[in-house]
Amino acid sequence: MTLDRFVRIKYRSDDEKIGELVRILGELGLDCARTIEEKVDLQFDALRNLRENLGNDELFIKLVVANAIVSYQLSAKGEQWWWEFSRYFSANPPGGSIAEAYSEFLPNSRTNRRIVAGKIRRLERLEPFLESLDVAALREYYFGGMERLRDDLAGTLNSKKSAKTIVFAVKMFGYAGRISFGEFVPYPMTIEIPDDVRINAYTKHFTNEPPVSFWARIAEETGIPPLHIDSILWPVLGGSDEVLRRLKDHCGKSNAVLRLASL
Numbered sequence: 001m002t003l004d005r006f007v008r009i010k011y012r013s014d015d016e017k018i019g020e021l022v023r024i025l026g027e028l029g030l031d032c033a034r035t036i037e038e039k040v041d042l043q044f045d046a047l048r049n050l051r052e053n054l055g056n057d058e059l060f061i062k063l064v065v066a067n068a069i070v071s072y073q074l075s076a077k078g079e080q081w082w083w084e085f086s087r088y089f090s091a092n093p094p095g096g097s098i099a100e101a102y103s104e105f106l107p108n109s110r111t112n113r114r115i116v117a118g119k120i121r122r123l124e125r126l127e128p129f130l131e132s133l134d135v136a137a138l139r140e141y142y143f144g145g146m147e148r149l150r151d152d153l154a155g156t157l158n159s160k161k162s163a164k165t166i167v168f169a170v171k172m173f174g175y176a177g178r179i180s181f182g183e184f185v186p187y188p189m190t191i192e193i194p195d196d197v198r199i200n201a202y203t204k205h206f207t208n209e210p211p212v213s214f215w216a217r218i219a220e221e222t223g224i225p226p227l228h229i230d231s232i233l234w235p236v237l238g239g240s241d242e243v244l245r246r247l248k249d250h251c252g253k254s255n256a257v258l259r260l261a262s263l
């Protein structure tokens, strides 16, 4: 247990910069987050590609959740990992156990090479939960409140509800649900930002407060849920030329997004 539950910690914060951050995010809004998710984020394209090739929405959505659960300590950029995942399972759709399929995939992966045994154990733990779900149950998680999926994943894996892989699995489930069910459902305000390396380093430009609580407050101030703030920031913070080109081509507010990234 940490002391900050009992003691109010005074964090360093650059209030002028935070004011500018809130102003730009307010200007961008949820519409811009959605545009970036669907037209700029290379991860969304990787999922669309896999869904087309599999032709099986239940398997597609389950694979996406499983992949997010092992998306940590990557050996390459996240975008490369999601494309490797998409290509591999397009060519090798699992006939049975997802954990067994990963025990073939991960040892030969170029972009996710660390802690392979631990990641497969996590998938073995996840498998009974995924097996218990059909498309109707997945649809209910999508339209009926993605917090329930967050809670059930955290319970299954004995993780904190705010753990990076748990909230990230909900983000990617939201992408997969949107692709499969053909409707946009905004992420709930109560699901935290995934605290990965990019978001962690960027947060330090504003404060030494932990990213999860900092971005929860910025979300309340701007009315943009934390997972959608993640969608605005994460692709552009990766700095790939392809992302910057897509941003200019598809987002009318690309200059504001770039200003945000350079704060």
Ligand SMILES: Nc1nc2[nH]c(O)nc2c(=O)[nH]1
Pocket: 043, 071, 077, 078, 079, 081, 168, 193, 194, 195, 196, 199, 230, 234
């Ligand atoms: N915060 C985020 N972390 C990520 N890791 C990964 O592979 N993708 C993401 C992402 O979209 N956001």
